Amino acid sequence: DQQVKQNSPSLSVQEGRISILNCDYTNSMFDYFLWYKKYPAEGPTFLISISSIKDKNEDGRFTVFLNKSAKHLSLHIVPSQPGDSAVYFCAAGGADGLTFGKGTHLIIQP
Amino acid sequence: DVKVTQSSRYLVKRTGEKVFLECVQDMDHENMFWYRQDPGLGLRLIYFSYDVKMKEKGDIPEGYSVSREKKERFSLILESASTNQTSMYLCASSRLVPPNEQYFGPGTRLTVT
Numbered sequence: 462d463q464q465v466k467q468n469s470p471s472l473s474v475q476e477g478r479i480s481i482l483n484c485d486y487t488n489s490m491f492d493y494f495l496w497y498k499k500y501p502a503e504g505p506t507f508l509i510s511i512s513s514i515k516d517k518n519e520d521g522r523f524t525v526f527l528n529k530s531a532k533h534l535s536l537h538i539v540p541s542q543p544g545d546s547a548v549y550f551c552a553a554g555g556a557d558g559l560t561f562g563k564g565t566h567l568i569i570q571p
Numbered sequence: 572d573v574k575v576t577q578s579s580r581y582l583v584k585r586t587g588e589k590v591f592l593e594c595v596q597d598m599d600h601e602n603m604f605w606y607r608q609d610p611g612l613g614l615r616l617i618y619f620s621y622d623v624k625m626k627e628k629g630d631i632p633e634g635y636s637v638s639r640e641k642k643e644r645f646s647l648i649l650e651s652a653s654t655n656q657t658s659m660y661l662c663a664s665s666r667l668v669p670p671n672e673q674y675f676g677p678g679t680r681l682t683v684t
Contacts (some may be wrong), residue, residue, distance in 0.1 A: 493671055504575070504661050504675030550614060558604070559673060563613030
């Protein structure tokens with residue numbers, strides 16, 4: 462049973478626009494949430510995280526929003542750039558470590 | 572900067588061979604992890620370790636074993652490689668206490684023929 466779901470396998474966004482990647486989770490015991498970015502043939506790199514006691518965290522062009530009542534988080538990238546084309550993994554952390562979603566492939570169109 | 576290195580980027584092995592994948596981290600992290608990544612399946616945890624000589628099964632441990640003799644090194648072993656173990660293998664490390672984001676190595680693309 463998937464505890465962390467990324468329902469969009471892929472997303473296409475025009476350069477300069479906002480990219481919004483979504484993630485849903487089922488376990489209310491998760492303490493923190495993270496987003497990773499992965500290029501082909503490379504390991505995932507950590508992007509941004511948010512604690513369960515916050516509802517927003519911002520780092521440059523990246524903002525993560527957490528809606529605990531809906532068990533939903535999203536990653537906003539503004540403005541989207543060609544180098545943002547990658548697979549993005551959502552992860553949720555708790556006592557048992559991290560649980561990853563299956564990823565969303567973001568494609569930035571020129 | 573955290574550095575996690577993996578012994579090989581690409582590996583080709585035959586069915587039935589014993590395969591060793593090695594991972595080294597230089598940040599004195601307590602936790603180390605082995606994942607495999609397959610298209611459409613995301614990252615699946617094989618094994619993790621929170622201390623030297625300690626190991627815990629992840630979601631898909633069958634067909635794998637691990638070894639952690641030193642804090643900085645975590646090895647994944649395929650006792651008898653099979654074609655369904657063809658995958659991208661990713662090692663990661665993290666601190667024991669939050670915030671404990673995981674730092675990943677570059678991955679090993681293993682092909683079993």
